[in-house]
Amino acid sequence: MAPQSWLPIPAKSPFSLANIPFGIITTPEAPEDPHPAVAIGDHALDLYVFDKNDGFSTLGCIQPHRSVFAQPTLNAFAALPSQIRHYVRTYLQSIFTHTLGSKATLKDNLELQKAALFPLKDVKTHMPMQIGDYTDFYAGSNHAENVSVMFNNSMPPNYTHLPVGYHGRASSVVVSGTPIRRPWGQYLSDPAAEPKVPTFAPCRLFDYELEMGAFVCRENKFGEPIPIADGQAESHIFGVVLMNDWSARDIQGWEMLPLGPFNSKNLGTTISPWIVTIEALEPFLTEGLRNYSQVQRYLDQGKEKNVYDIRLEVDITPKESGKTKTVSNSNAKHLLWSFPQMMAHHTITGCPMRVGDLIGSGTISGDRPGSEGCLLEQSKGGKVAVKLENGEERKFLEDGDTVTFRGVAGDEDGALVGFGECVGTVQPALKF
Amino acid sequence: MAPQSWLPIPAKSPFSLANIPFGIITTPEAPEDPHPAVAIGDHALDLYVFDKNDGFSTLGCIQPHRSVFAQPTLNAFAALPSQIRHYVRTYLQSIFTHTLGSKATLKDNLELQKAALFPLKDVKTHMPMQIGDYTDFYAGSNHAENVSVMFNNSMPPNYTHLPVGYHGRASSVVVSGTPIRRPWGQYLSDPAAEPKVPTFAPCRLFDYELEMGAFVCRENKFGEPIPIADGQAESHIFGVVLMNDWSARDIQGWEMLPLGPFNSKNLGTTISPWIVTIEALEPFLTEGLRNYSQVQRYLDQGKEKNVYDIRLEVDITPKESGKTKTVSNSNAKHLLWSFPQMMAHHTITGCPMRVGDLIGSGTISGDRPGSEGCLLEQSKGGKVAVKLENGEERKFLEDGDTVTFRGVAGDEDGALVGFGECVGTVQPALKF
Ligand SMILES: [Ca+2]
Ligand SMILES: [Ca+2]
Ligand SMILES: [Mg+2]
Ligand SMILES: [Mg+2]
Ligand code: NI
Numbered sequence: 127m128a129p130q131s132w133l134p135i136p137a138k139s140p141f142s143l144a145n146i147p148f149g150i151i152t153t154p155e156a157p158e159d160p161h162p163a164v165a166i167g168d169h170a171l172d173l174y175v176f177d178k179n180d181g182f183s184t185l186g187c188i189q190p191h192r193s194v195f196a197q198p199t200l201n202a203f204a205a206l207p208s209q210i211r212h213y214v215r216t217y218l219q220s221i222f223t224h225t226l227g228s229k230a231t232l233k234d235n236l237e238l239q240k241a242a243l244f245p246l247k248d249v250k251t252h253m254p255m256q257i258g259d260y261t262d263f264y265a266g267s268n269h270a271e272n273v274s275v276m277f278n279n280s281m282p283p284n285y286t287h288l289p290v291g292y293h294g295r296a297s298s299v300v301v302s303g304t305p306i307r308r309p310w311g312q313y314l315s316d317p318a319a320e321p322k323v324p325t326f327a328p329c330r331l332f333d334y335e336l337e338m339g340a341f342v343c344r345e346n347k348f349g350e351p352i353p354i355a356d357g358q359a360e361s362h363i364f365g366v367v368l369m370n371d372w373s374a375r376d377i378q379g380w381e382m383l384p385l386g387p388f389n390s391k392n393l394g395t396t397i398s399p400w401i402v403t404i405e406a407l408e409p410f411l412t413e414g415l416r417n418y419s420q421v422q423r424y425l426d427q428g429k430e431k432n433v434y435d436i437r438l439e440v441d442i443t444p445k446e447s448g449k450t451k452t453v454s455n456s457n458a459k460h461l462l463w464s465f466p467q468m469m470a471h472h473t474i475t476g477c478p479m480r481v482g483d484l485i486g487s488g489t490i491s492g493d494r495p496g497s498e499g500c501l502l503e504q505s506k507g508g509k510v511a512v513k514l515e516n517g518e519e520r521k522f523l524e525d526g527d528t529v530t531f532r533g534v535a536g537d538e539d540g541a542l543v544g545f546g547e548c549v550g551t552v553q554p555a556l557k558f
Numbered sequence: 559m560a561p562q563s564w565l566p567i568p569a570k571s572p573f574s575l576a577n578i579p580f581g582i583i584t585t586p587e588a589p590e591d592p593h594p595a596v597a598i599g600d601h602a603l604d605l606y607v608f609d610k611n612d613g614f615s616t617l618g619c620i621q622p623h624r625s626v627f628a629q630p631t632l633n634a635f636a637a638l639p640s641q642i643r644h645y646v647r648t649y650l651q652s653i654f655t656h657t658l659g660s661k662a663t664l665k666d667n668l669e670l671q672k673a674a675l676f677p678l679k680d681v682k683t684h685m686p687m688q689i690g691d692y693t694d695f696y697a698g699s700n701h702a703e704n705v706s707v708m709f710n711n712s713m714p715p716n717y718t719h720l721p722v723g724y725h726g727r728a729s730s731v732v733v734s735g736t737p738i739r740r741p742w743g744q745y746l747s748d749p750a751a752e753p754k755v756p757t758f759a760p761c762r763l764f765d766y767e768l769e770m771g772a773f774v775c776r777e778n779k780f781g782e783p784i785p786i787a788d789g790q791a792e793s794h795i796f797g798v799v800l801m802n803d804w805s806a807r808d809i810q811g812w813e814m815l816p817l818g819p820f821n822s823k824n825l826g827t828t829i830s831p832w833i834v835t836i837e838a839l840e841p842f843l844t845e846g847l848r849n850y851s852q853v854q855r856y857l858d859q860g861k862e863k864n865v866y867d868i869r870l871e872v873d874i875t876p877k878e879s880g881k882t883k884t885v886s887n888s889n890a891k892h893l894l895w896s897f898p899q900m901m902a903h904h905t906i907t908g909c910p911m912r913v914g915d916l917i918g919s920g921t922i923s924g925d926r927p928g929s930e931g932c933l934l935e936q937s938k939g940g941k942v943a944v945k946l947e948n949g950e951e952r953k954f955l956e957d958g959d960t961v962t963f964r965g966v967a968g969d970e971d972g973a974l975v976g977f978g979e980c981v982g983t984v985q986p987a988l989k990f
Contacts, residue, residue, distance in 0.1 A: 259691075259729050264817060282816050283754040288744055292817040293725040293824070297691050297910045300780065307781040309907035312720055312854065322715040326854040348732065348826070349739040349985075374907070384714050385696060385724040386818020392725070392909035394780070422744065422758040424990075475741035475806070476988075477824035478729045553781075556908075558856075 128541035132224040132233050133243075135167030140534050140544020142167070143222060146215050147400035147545070148200055148365070151249040155241070160198040160252050164218055165400050165546070170249045171218070171232075175242040181231055185217045199256045200401065204343040204364040205481045211364075212405060251399030253301045254367075255341050255482040260299055261472060262337070262371060262391070262486035263291035265463040267415050269489040272503045286419035289463035289471050291488075294371075295392035299484060302398050302548045306372055308332055308525060308555040309393040313376035324380055328555030331375035331508065332523040335489040336440055336499035336531055338458050339369035339397055340465040342483040349476035352469055354427050359466035362479060365401035366434070366465075368531045368548035369486050372396065375502055375522070397484070398531070398548035406543050410435045410535040415462045424474050425467050432464035436535045436545075438490060440499075442514055445526025445551075449515035454504065456497045458533065460490050525554040560973035564656040564665050565675075567599030572966050572976020574599070575654055578647050579832035579977070580632055580797070583681040587673070592630040592684050596650055597832050597978070602681045603650070603664075607674040613663055617649045631688045632833065636775040636796040637913045643796075644837060683831030685733045686799075687773050687914040692731055693904060694769070694803060694823070694918035695723035697895040699847050701921040704935045718851035721895035721903050723920075726803075727824035731916060734830050734980045738804055740764055740957060740987040741825040745808035756812055760987030763807035763940065764955040767921040768872055768931035768963055770890050771801035771829055772897040774915040781908035784901055786859050791898035794911060797833035798866070798897075800963045800980035801918050804828070807934055807954070829916070830963070830980035838975050842867045842967040847894045856906050857899050864896035868967045868977075870922060872931075874946055877958025877983075881947035886936065888929045890965065892922050957986040 129143050141147060143166070151163040151170050161174035173181075177195040182188050187210050194202040203211070221232045232238055264270055267285070274281050284290060300306075312324040343364035346352045352359050371391060378390030414433035436458035443450040463471075468485055489499040498504035501522050504512050511519035523529065528551040534544035561575050573579060575598070583595040583602050593606035605613075609627040614620050619642050626634040635643070653664045664670055696702055699717070706713050716722060732738075744756040775796035778784045784791050803823060810822030846865035868890035875882040895903075900917055921931040930936035933954050936944050943951035955961065960983040966976035 259727055261727075279816075284744070284756070284812055284815070287756050288813065290813070290817055291820055293727050293820065295691055295693075295725050295909055296728070297912050297915070298780070304780075307908050310783070310856075311907055312716070324716070324719050324854070326856065348730070348736075350988075351742070377907070380716055381720065381722070382816075382818070383716070384711075384814075384818075385722055386814075386816075388723055388725065389903070389907045389909070392904070393907035422756070424742075424758065471821070472824070475743055475809070475821045475825035476739050477727055477821070480729050483729070556782075 128538055129223050131222045133167060133169065133222055135540065137539035138542065139167045140542050140546055141165040142540055142542050143219055144536070144541045145402060145406050145543045146218050147402045147406070148203065149254050149400045150199060150252040152252065153244050153249050162195050162197065162200055162203060165246065166222055168246050170244050170246055172242045172244065176238070179238050179241060181238065181242065184231070185213060187213050200254050201256050201482045204255065204341065208361060215403060215405060251301060254399060254401050257296040257299055257484050258480040258482050260294040260296040260484040261291050262294045262488065263289050263463065263468050264488040265289050265461045265468065266488045266490045266499060267462040268460055268491040268493050269499055269503060272491060276507045286417055286462070287422070288425070289468045291468065291472070292386045294395065294486070298392045299395045299397060302396055304396060304550065305553045306394045306396065306550045307553040309374055309377070309389070310555055310558065311374055311377035311389050313380045317379060329374040329377055330522070332552060333373045333375050333501045334523065334529045335371035335373055336438060336454065336456060337369040337371050337489055338487040339367045340485045341365055341401055342479045342485070343481055345481060346473055346479050348478045351424070351476060352473040352479065354424060354466055354470040359469040360404065362469055363404050363465055365403040366407060367401055368398040368533050368545045370396040370529060370531055370548055370550060371486060372550070373500065396548055396550045398545045400546055402543060402545055407434050407535060410543065412459050414459055414464060417462055424470055427464060427466055432466065433461045434458045434535060436533045439532045441530040442520060443528040443530065444514060444518055444524065447516040447518060451514040453512055454496060454498055456490050456492045456499055458490055460492055461487055523552050525552055527552045560970055561655050563654040565599060565601065565654055567972065569971035570974065571599045572974050572978055573597040574972055574974050575651055576968070576973045577834060577838050577975045578650050579834045579838070580635065580686065581832045582631060582684040582686050584684065585676050585681050594627050594629065594632055594635060597678065598654055600678050602676050602678055604674045604676065608670070611670050611673060613670065613674065616663070617645060619645050632686050633688050633914045636687065636773065640793060647835060647837060683733060686831060686833050689728040689731055689916050690912040690914050692726040692728040692916040693723050694726045694920065695721050695895065695900050696920040697721050697893045697900065698920045698922040698931060699894040700892055700923040700925050701931055701935060704923060708939045718849055718894070719854070720857070721900045723900065723904070724818045726827065726918065730824045731827045731829060734828055736828060736982065737985045738826045738828065738982045739985040741806055741809070741821070742987055742990065743806055743809035743821050745812045749811060761806040761809055762954070764984060765805045765807050765933045766872070766955065766961045767803035767805050768870055768886065768888060769801040769803050769921055770919040771799045772917045773797055773833055774911045774917070775913055777913060778905055778911050780910045783856070783908060784905040784911065786856060786898055786902040791901040792836065794901055795836050795897055797835040798839060799833055800830040800965050800977045802828040802961060802963055802980055802982060803918060804982070805932070828980055828982045830977045832978055834975060834977055839866050839967060842975065844891050846891055846896060849894055856902055859896060859898055864898065865893045866890045866967060868965045871964045873962040874952060875960040875962065876946060876950055876956065879948040879950060883946040885944055886928060886930055888922050888924045888931055890922055892924055893919055955984050957984055959984045
């Protein structure tokens with residue numbers, strides 16, 4: 127049975143004692159002052175306030191590093207040695223536990239509870255990390271196969287030999303809740319017509335992409351690859367978030383040859399606010415999709431269980447009806463390549479990773495109808511409408527649509543390790 | 559005739575009084591402490607020391623902003639209103655001029671000269687800006703045409719309608735002089751062979767790309783494009799540098815379908831250390847390559863002269879012989895799209911620019927032999943060797959090769975506006 131907390135934690139909460147995800151919040155007490163925090167049940171613990179009130183005074187190893195809790199991002203915390211992060215997390219678990227070995231620090235200090243513990247509904251979440259560079263991979267092979275079939279292409283011959291990816295736009299990554307404006311751009315109204323003369327207009331084929339993102343916590347030197355052996359690549363990963371790589375399919379189709387997706391992706395990418403540590407996710411490691419190619423040694427992780435069993439859901443809520451429909455159920459395990467493999471590939475040239483860099487998995491689709499990770503797939507390229515509630519349907523997103531991703535690992539009540547929500551609402555295009 | 563300085567400035571110096579480029583240096587006096595500086599003739603003026611010694615005391619507008627000279631990058635200086643940057647630059651010109659209106663601040667203060675003015679050969683240059691995001695365009699249409707022909711492709715149909723570009727890797731941008739290690743990677747030893755099974759080995763087709771880079775000095779809000787009209791897009795550009803987008807051609811060939819170049823580019827990109835302001839470059843605005851397509855209104859800059867007449871040279875110096883050969887003479891005007899057009903396109907989706915972002919032009923080739931911007935073109939895909947001195951030749955770069963770019967605008971002695979050098983030496987690949 128999962129350990130119990132003196133703080134009431136709903137049985138179905140994604141933020142059980144087994145989780146302890148990290149984020150950045152502002153509170154009613156300090157609305158202008160972002161602080162590191164952890165989520166627990168329906169609450170957030172403000173780590174800056176907790177620390178200022180000697181909450182960590184009995185945790186020796188953090189003493190020289192307490193300034194990490196006075197930062198407006200988690201970069202400094204993430205950059206700590208993993209042992210110290212481990213001790214902080216288990217210490218935080220212990221102060222919420224009412225069994226043997228629990229610390230009375232917070233439980234018996236009502237004043238500190240009042241100062242540092244806030245209902246989640248009263249806090250505002252912010253970007254958890256300052257992102258240096260953002261890379262998006264394409265490791266969901268069900269997605270890649272569906273898309274290839276749709277455009278009458280065969281799978282790229284490199285696909286099973288390396289994690290295909292492209293550099294993304296770090297400045298356009300935003301936290302859950304940020305409105306996403308339908309972009310303007312160039313595209314072919316009729317891709318088959320000749321000559322190819324583009325239209326300039328608001329995107330018509332606006333889509334989401336269901337992905338996971340991993341945050342980097344350790345640098346490598348310029349010119350020095352990160353080896354995959356012995357968990358080294360894994361040790362560069364702080365934790366994981368849900369990610370919506372909003373995509374303008376018409377703009378993408380026109381722009382992406384020859385140098386890849388560009389404006390179709392830099393209009394915004396949304397991440398969930400709470401970073402779930404890879405320590406919390408470790409019990410949910412599982413096997414990914416089978417790769418029948420022999421992988422090169424720099425990509426050979428030497429273990430089968432290298433992706434996470436995280437149930438993923440996609441909801442669409444149209445503005446007018448307000449009726450939410452879960453349109454897809456997928457799982458984060460539907461990947462051909464793991465985050466450590468992506469990291470090893472990304473740096474094999476000596477490309478430097480920095481603390482705060484974000485790596486996206488690529489769209490994660492299951493292998494059956496109702497598990498697609500984007501509307502392009504689910505509507506079969508805009509041919510088949512996806513049913514919503516109230517008789518509504520969608521081929522692509524409409525203005526006012528709210529897209530919500532959820533992800534949770536585990537199935538024991540009181541011990542779920544989840545991400546909360548990754549949410550964005552489509553705003554109408556600007557008028558020009 | 560160009561204005562004269564009391565400081566001896568060699569007639570052929572790229573850093574004439576007409577230039578005043580900005581950079582970041584460390585000096586023998588403060589080897590650990592990077593300071594903003596300007597280059598003038600054979601000297602650098604340390605702006606931190608100059609300011610600390612009341613060098614700017616008679617320039618009223620900078621008084622509230624003097625902290626910009628105490629930063630280890632130019633981001634804060636670049637973010638100042640352009641009027642203030644203009645006054646700083648003209649003030650610095652005036653203190654070096656010995657005509658009417660000159661300021662005696664530095665000329666008659668030998669102690670200040672000793673403290674703040676250093677021979678360029680005694681200073682170390684550093685990354686001038688902290689780069690948030692880096693984007694590389696493909697606006698050199700001679701290059702694009704040469705490459706398309708080489709691979710039996712027609713030009714991409716979007717090429718004349720939008721500035722094709724891709725997101726690059728900001729963390730891998732380094733300052734001139736940084737050694738560049740030959741990367742490992744996957745590629746097809748024989749691209750025609752079936753089945754396509756890649757080799758994992760050090761890059762064999764290692765190349766440079768001759769480009770210009772532009773630094774961003776003004777943000778736009780998330781979701782709000784930067785308009786091109788009335789010089790608005792231009793006002794977001796601080797200045798320009800030379801850029802070497804080192805490229806692993808074999809890795810590129812294998813990886814780039816379907817999502818574009820990735821590891822073939824993130825091994826390192828070198829920039830010249832001195833940012834030449836767009837104010838200094840203004841007299842050299844000229845017409846670029848003719849675009850016969852009607853451009854969309856968001857890309858219509860409304861002026862013909864929108865690229866710079868900057869003579870560009872590429873040298874290769876093999877390690878053993880040490881004999882330098884200038885292998886290419888090009889010009890920065892050989893572009894189909896201007897930096898303001900790239901900026902307008904990049905943000906038409908609402909993609910946010912931040913101060914310090916870097917935009918690359920794409921490889922700049924002329925239209926005749928000996929003006930190619932990379933070895934891939936000049937060696938016709940590795941078929942024709944490029945002659946160096948001493949009987950040596952190259953199809954692609956070898957270990958120990960030093961590649962040097964130079965760029966200069968103007969032809970009046972004493973009034974040249976140049977970039978100095980953008981240099982990198984190829985290091986042997988790591989052993990695995
Ligand atoms: Ca994606
Ligand atoms: Ca390039
Ligand atoms: Mg995106
Ligand atoms: Mg590069
Ligand atoms: Ni604070």
